[in-house]
Amino acid sequence: MEKILLKNIENPNSADIAEYMKTGGYQSLPKALGMQPKEIIEEVKKAGLRGRGGAGFPVAMKWTFASADPKFPKYLLCNADEGEPGTFKDRPILEKNPHLLIEGMTISGFALRAEYGYIYLRGEYPAAKDILNKAIAQAYEKGFLGDNVAGKGFKFHLAVHQGAGAYICGEETALIESLEGDKGQPRIKPPFPVNVGAFAKPTVVNNVETLSNLPYLIGTGGEAYAKIGSPECPGPKIYCVSGHVEKPGVYELPMGTNLKDIIYSHCGGIKGGKKLKAVIPGGISTPILPPDKIDCAMDFVNMPKHGSMLGSGAVIVMDESVCLVKVCYRALKFFEHESCGKCTPCREGTGWLRKVLGRIENGQGMESDIDLLQSIAGNMLGKTFCPLGDGAASVVQNFIKHFRPEFEAHIKNKACSTG
Amino acid sequence: MFSETAKKELEEIRLKYPNARAALLPALYLAQREFGWLSPEAYEAVSSLLGVPKAITRGVGTFYAMYKHKPMGRNIVQLCTNVSCMILGAERLVDFLKIKYGLEPGGTSPDGQFSLVIMECIGACGTAPAMLVNDDFYENLTEKYIEEILEKYK
Amino acid sequence: MIKVTINGKEIELEKAVTVLDAARSAGIKIPTLCYHEQLEKYGGCRLCLVEVEKMPRLQTACTLMVTDGMVVRTETETIANVRRSVLEFLLINHPLDCPYCDKAGECELQDLVEKYGARAGRFTEEKRKVPESLEDPVLVRNMERCVVCTRCVRMCEGVQGAAALGVISRGGHSHIEPFSGGKFECEYCGNCVSVCPVGAIMSRLHRHSYRPWQLVSETETICPYCGVGCTLVAQVRDDVIKRVVPRIGTPVNNGLLCSRGRFGYEFVGSKERLTSPLIRKKGVLEESTWEEAISLVAKRLGEIKAKHGSDAISGIASPRCTNEDNYVFQKFMRVTLGTNNIDSTARTGYAGAQAFIENIFGQGSTANLIPGLANSDAVLVAGGDPTAVNPILGLQIRACARRGGSILTIGHVKGLRHYSPVELRPALFRETLALEGIVSALKNKKGLPGSNQILEAKLKDINTTPQEAAGACGVTEKDYAAFVDRLSGAATPAIVIGKEIVQSSGGNYKLFLLAAINYLVNGRIYLLSERANEQGLLDMGCAPDLLPGYRPLAYAEFRKRYETAWKTAISERPGLSIFGMIDAAKQGSLKAMYVMGENPVYNLPNSRDVEAALQKVDFLVVQDIFLSETAKLADVVFPALSWSEKSGTFTNMERRIQRVRKAVSREGMEDWRIIAEIARNMASKFHYTGPEEVFAEICKVSPLYRDLTYEEIEKGQSIYPYKGEPLRSTLEGISVDKGTGAVAASRFYLRLERPLFHSGTLSRKAAALVNIYSGALARISAADAVSLGVKDGDVVRVSTKIGSLELPVAIDGAVEQSVVMLTNNFEGKGAFGLAEYAVDPVTGAPVIDCNAVMIEKVER
Ligand SMILES: Cc1cc2nc3c(=O)[nH]c(=O)nc-3n(C[C@H](O)[C@H](O)[C@H](O)COP(=O)(O)O)c2cc1C
Ligand code: SF4
Numbered sequence A: 001m002e003k004i005l006l007k008n009i010e011n012p013n014s015a016d017i018a019e020y021m022k023t024g025g026y027q028s029l030p031k032a033l034g035m036q037p038k039e040i041i042e043e044v045k046k047a048g049l050r051g052r053g054g055a056g057f058p059v060a061m062k063w064t065f066a067s068a069d070p071k072f073p074k075y076l077l078c079n080a081d082e083g084e085p086g087t088f089k090d091r092p093i094l095e096k097n098p099h100l101l102i103e104g105m106t107i108s109g110f111a112l113r114a115e116y117g118y119i120y121l122r123g124e125y126p127a128a129k130d131i132l133n134k135a136i137a138q139a140y141e142k143g144f145l146g147d148n149v150a151g152k153g154f155k156f157h158l159a160v161h162q163g164a165g166a167y168i169c170g171e172e173t174a175l176i177e178s179l180e181g182d183k184g185q186p187r188i189k190p191p192f193p194v195n196v197g198a199f200a201k202p203t204v205v206n207n208v209e210t211l212s213n214l215p216y217l218i219g220t221g222g223e224a225y226a227k228i229g230s231p232e233c234p235g236p237k238i239y240c241v242s243g244h245v246e247k248p249g250v251y252e253l254p255m256g257t258n259l260k261d262i263i264y265s266h267c268g269g270i271k272g273g274k275k276l277k278a279v280i281p282g283g284i285s286t287p288i289l290p291p292d293k294i295d296c297a298m299d300f301v302n303m304p305k306h307g308s309m310l311g312s313g314a315v316i317v318m319d320e321s322v323c324l325v326k327v328c329y330r331a332l333k334f335f336e337h338e339s340c341g342k343c344t345p346c347r348e349g350t351g352w353l354r355k356v357l358g359r360i361e362n363g364q365g366m367e368s369d370i371d372l373l374q375s376i377a378g379n380m381l382g383k384t385f386c387p388l389g390d391g392a393a394s395v396v397q398n399f400i401k402h403f404r405p406e407f408e409a410h411i412k413n414k415a416c417s418t419g
Numbered sequence B: 001m002f003s004e005t006a007k008k009e010l011e012e013i014r015l016k017y018p019n020a021r022a023a024l025l026p027a028l029y030l031a032q033r034e035f036g037w038l039s040p041e042a043y044e045a046v047s048s049l050l051g052v053p054k055a056i057t058r059g060v061g062t063f064y065a066m067y068k069h070k071p072m073g074r075n076i077v078q079l080c081t082n083v084s085c086m087i088l089g090a091e092r093l094v095d096f097l098k099i100k101y102g103l104e105p106g107g108t109s110p111d112g113q114f115s116l117v118i119m120e121c122i123g124a125c126g127t128a129p130a131m132l133v134n135d136d137f138y139e140n141l142t143e144k145y146i147e148e149i150l151e152k153y154k
Numbered sequence C: 001m002i003k004v005t006i007n008g009k010e011i012e013l014e015k016a017v018t019v020l021d022a023a024r025s026a027g028i029k030i031p032t033l034c035y036h037e038q039l040e041k042y043g044g045c046r047l048c049l050v051e052v053e054k055m056p057r058l059q060t061a062c063t064l065m066v067t068d069g070m071v072v073r074t075e076t077e078t079i080a081n082v083r084r085s086v087l088e089f090l091l092i093n094h095p096l097d098c099p100y101c102d103k104a105g106e107c108e109l110q111d112l113v114e115k116y117g118a119r120a121g122r123f124t125e126e127k128r129k130v131p132e133s134l135e136d137p138v139l140v141r142n143m144e145r146c147v148v149c150t151r152c153v154r155m156c157e158g159v160q161g162a163a164a165l166g167v168i169s170r171g172g173h174s175h176i177e178p179f180s181g182g183k184f185e186c187e188y189c190g191n192c193v194s195v196c197p198v199g200a201i202m203s204r205l206h207r208h209s210y211r212p213w214q215l216v217s218e219t220e221t222i223c224p225y226c227g228v229g230c231t232l233v234a235q236v237r238d239d240v241i242k243r244v245v246p247r248i249g250t251p252v253n254n255g256l257l258c259s260r261g262r263f264g265y266e267f268v269g270s271k272e273r274l275t276s277p278l279i280r281k282k283g284v285l286e287e288s289t290w291e292e293a294i295s296l297v298a299k300r301l302g303e304i305k306a307k308h309g310s311d312a313i314s315g316i317a318s319p320r321c322t323n324e325d326n327y328v329f330q331k332f333m334r335v336t337l338g339t340n341n342i343d344s345t346a347r348t349g350y351a352g353a354q355a356f357i358e359n360i361f362g363q364g365s366t367a368n369l370i371p372g373l374a375n376s377d378a379v380l381v382a383g384g385d386p387t388a389v390n391p392i393l394g395l396q397i398r399a400c401a402r403r404g405g406s407i408l409t410i411g412h413v414k415g416l417r418h419y420s421p422v423e424l425r426p427a428l429f430r431e432t433l434a435l436e437g438i439v440s441a442l443k444n445k446k447g448l449p450g451s452n453q454i455l456e457a458k459l460k461d462i463n464t465t466p467q468e469a470a471g472a473c474g475v476t477e478k479d480y481a482a483f484v485d486r487l488s489g490a491a492t493p494a495i496v497i498g499k500e501i502v503q504s505s506g507g508n509y510k511l512f513l514l515a516a517i518n519y520l521v522n523g524r525i526y527l528l529s530e531r532a533n534e535q536g537l538l539d540m541g542c543a544p545d546l547l548p549g550y551r552p553l554a555y556a557e558f559r560k561r562y563e564t565a566w567k568t569a570i571s572e573r574p575g576l577s578i579f580g581m582i583d584a585a586k587q588g589s590l591k592a593m594y595v596m597g598e599n600p601v602y603n604l605p606n607s608r609d610v611e612a613a614l615q616k617v618d619f620l621v622v623q624d625i626f627l628s629e630t631a632k633l634a635d636v637v638f639p640a641l642s643w644s645e646k647s648g649t650f651t652n653m654e655r656r657i658q659r660v661r662k663a664v665s666r667e668g669m670e671d672w673r674i675i676a677e678i679a680r681n682m683a684s685k686f687h688y689t690g691p692e693e694v695f696a697e698i699c700k701v702s703p704l705y706r707d708l709t710y711e712e713i714e715k716g717q718s719i720y721p722y723k724g725e726p727l728r729s730t731l732e733g734i735s736v737d738k739g740t741g742a743v744a745a746s747r748f749y750l751r752l753e754r755p756l757f758h759s760g761t762l763s764r765k766a767a768a769l770v771n772i773y774s775g776a777l778a779r780i781s782a783a784d785a786v787s788l789g790v791k792d793g794d795v796v797r798v799s800t801k802i803g804s805l806e807l808p809v810a811i812d813g814a815v816e817q818s819v820v821m822l823t824n825n826f827e828g829k830g831a832f833g834l835a836e837y838a839v840d841p842v843t844g845a846p847v848i849d850c851n852a853v854m855i856e857k858v859e860r
């Protein structure tokens, strides 16, 4: 497949506007500006583009809601918080192909009639911040941003807003709170951001990868775009693979590429020829899969049928040397650290789960602890304010579901058998 | 106090937003740069510059992991230990930093050169284990590589 | 019409409400914790989760709005489990120190656990430990008990507007702290205490001295402090007020209180309370019996009246006493003693300002509803900080700002600084120019409405240019114009006027200008009132020129009515104002003075002069609850009952008549009864069995309170004029005296600080308030501190022509340059000891802004 999102990134100057333009950049923008905003949304709908941030929400639908709201100004926010452990798919776009994102945002901004855009960039990407700021300055200079974009009378301003280390700010309403200068705690929905979002105005939040699809999508048209990848969720997808594979890294492949193929053909299989123990297919919040369950097409529609989720497409591969109790414990440590504290089950539950997992890991677990973990997780699942708490609970449930013997062995032997 | 340059920077940042409150996160970053950490004085300065009550400012600041609430060493070593890094040996590196540099997680080396902060995922899982020293990424870490890197910052 | 089904029960609703409200309206209980009716929705605790058909997840009843056809279940097994598990989560880190916790018995968590379970603990790890924070005089924090419902934070930021509390850190480390981490350093309203569902933030007053269920006796009464007139509930054990709490649904304060109202009640139980009458014998005040004191007073007053005439006697009424007290007092002065020499400290601003405004806009024109401020689209504040003087009114201004209204201030108003006020800060003595500029600009912008010719005639000559006006405020013409635009663009503006304007040189002219602004923008005026019954005492006729019901003495027909009612002739000579009394005393023409519940030696400017004057009076009677500075000079002192020990009524600044009720008992007599006893000893027929009978007479004779009864008042909405006669609205010409125009000639001028935590004689005896703000300070601006070479805490000598004080310096961002702010709230360190005054020729208020001050550092 030709590279669309990661096009040209091996080129050391790929972040420069001249390079970007040399390879066809900023050509979709004038085309888009020649269309009606509605027509753009129509193309996106035809393309069947779904959000790449994790939930796979149809982009055109979100845009239609925001466009229908009569309030102005409207805001377009790019979710560049990329915090889901295992995920590093947006970073290459941000660092190596910033103009693709800027062009995508400008097109999207026009489609939404949004005058202001912000890139909510996680604080842990300081290099990307400088690169983006530079790229934005270049785009202003060339007239692709500003009061009169590409001379077509469209006003669009773009700025980077740097987060400060909070995974929850990836959740769109928390992101908005954080943009507004508050703690990143999710908001009550409804009202949804498309009606009452940033600064109480209609707001669309889309992921970096999602927005970066726009130049190509508009360039080729929605129908052609829809031919890439799986029919239910077309388009290219960046899979980021880490852990025990021969060639970890980012892979731009058609949406719906088989997980097994990703691991074994694209990434060269398990590192050192060891045995595969487990795969987390879409970032740490998505359900873990044992080796016999990884023959599945990686897209938003298909993965749930296999008991997991596409999430951010962050594949974490673990070989036989890994202690899953420890991984589970580490994951819960993460959730405990990132719980925003707003709702009771998540605030108290993540810590409690972590503590129980900690004692099992330490060899001080009790037989009843597995039931206790299940019960705590059960008491969290579906009762928290936002999906973060659900994620924490489901991690515990799925680890136990597929690897219960390992937990039992830990408790019985008062030690890890993995080493 | 904020230096004049910082004040000017803040004024520019302020213009990027429809209200002053939205400039709070960047203002806290500036304050951290100016004061070294977010001391009570730093919070008071930010509060008065943006007209946000100081208890609120502090509440917001303490929510975020990247704002520091105690004085830091000259360089901040931010080592990821999340799953992808962990399974590729990040814990060994934590031990190494402790033994070799006297760096405890959350602590500062006795010579004040380095502070160690344990990070959640920093988006370098494909090149794990990884860390940031101040604003610079270092990936595919080994003990030896860490030694080389830290040498540069001494 | 929206139909919803909850637990099989069909409920019809007029408009969309939350599922919680819908359920409550049908008598279905859903447990809540983070929800609070006064606060913004939160949805954090998850106790109120319910099942909703067609929704995949459980929903929080407190946030979900009903839609037509919605089917909700609140009592399924799933829901029972959810409640139990949420409570279990809340308990894992909650200390089980209920036996020691003052909240036990009214703790929402305790009640919920009792009802919904989570019995045996499955959490075996160590609980979170946070030490108790006792750094504050009035509040105590126990953060390990906190359930992070954030009700306190939402109250503090979103309702009180103090924003002193924040949730620090996140996740399981979340905890609530004031900025300092220890001491609150806040407005100490204690509204966080009201909303805390557990024992995490509590009052320190009477800590561990009661259990909530022992507070069996509760009395709903009115706060004794300011003119807002908040309803408060005094909760009593063993005849001691253990705490004071607000109640949701009361008309003015609806569940809120300020620091004075909540924590200022301890003066009631002060050891310094007077216990028996005192008579001066051989120069010393000695305890006596009631009989002796009463007959002595009757005898001496009789003698003086006979010898020197009625007008050699004067009386000072009290804005802290009830309407009943004040009515009887003025009647005693007029009927028994035969003089109109009756006045009060309302003369220091409120009375004259009100009369002035009413003269232009009609009687009752300043009686506007306090909660209505929140709905204005602009509020102009001049002459003080409403959030300190009338805190609960101040909250309504903050609410107005929160709802998007413009806040416009003349001068820097500290309590509104976080509400993006548009400020004009005129230089010293240049306020007039600033106001004239606004009037001129509004005139040009909006034109004259033409409805008030007399007023408009006076506006002709006001033509201050924007340059001059902007110059006086040190702003650009553009900023000045922006201020005017906000004001002129408002549809429902309100103008809030504080005493500082009234007490400044040319005060009456400034009032006129504010009235003109009000006229031009079609606004409404609020006059800040510092004392609980300042309005009521005026209603009662405690003024030298007004009979009860604001009937001018000057009109024979009004006199006649009272003569008939009281069966006595009333002197037609207007009496002396309070300042006239001081002058007469100095000159020796005033022979006797009767002071009820007031402390003129402290509460009038130039206090040493007042003291000297009162010393010259042959016979001084004082009724008070403390041996005040004035009482110390008296020949006879009567111990009075305090507000919480008697019944009656107060009338607030909205002219809402409200019931004051006895909460605790004490031996002694109410003020009115003491006076009635003396009157009877002087052969007047003052036969009242109780306050209700006094009130019945008031309602019979005063047109304003006509036909009102205690029963009627209890219903809650008795706002005057109550079934009254039409209000007088004739304009009798507007007299304005611009004065000569003061100019800043000295380096520093004295200004009065009116702090949130104090209000003169009473608050000085309320331990909690004294602990919050415990000593006099000289507040100056940072720039002046630099030029004087002093820093916070350095001691300085502040002197005026008439006196000097040594005080520590406090650098205060709210103080303008060239100003020294002093309070008049600390014994021996009162600002009024340094302030000379002149009387405003129109309003009769003291003008105190011309006191030049010297400051020197005292080297130690
Ligand atoms: C706890 C949590 C964390 C999230 N983190 C991210 C993130 O880091 N990046 C992202 O793009 N979306 C994240 N999301 C999803 C966003 O809420 C939102 O769905 C997304 O930004 C929408 O963009 P899309 O439609 O383009 O995917 C997160 C959601 C949750 C609940
Ligand atoms: S606002 Fe005034 S009346 Fe109300 S509680 Fe406070 S002091 Fe009392």
Ligand code: FES
Residues within 6 Å of the ligand: C031, C032, C033, C034, C035, C042, C043, C044, C045, C046, C047, C048, C049, C060, C061, C062, C063
């Ligand atoms: S009361 Fe509804 S979530 Fe707390």
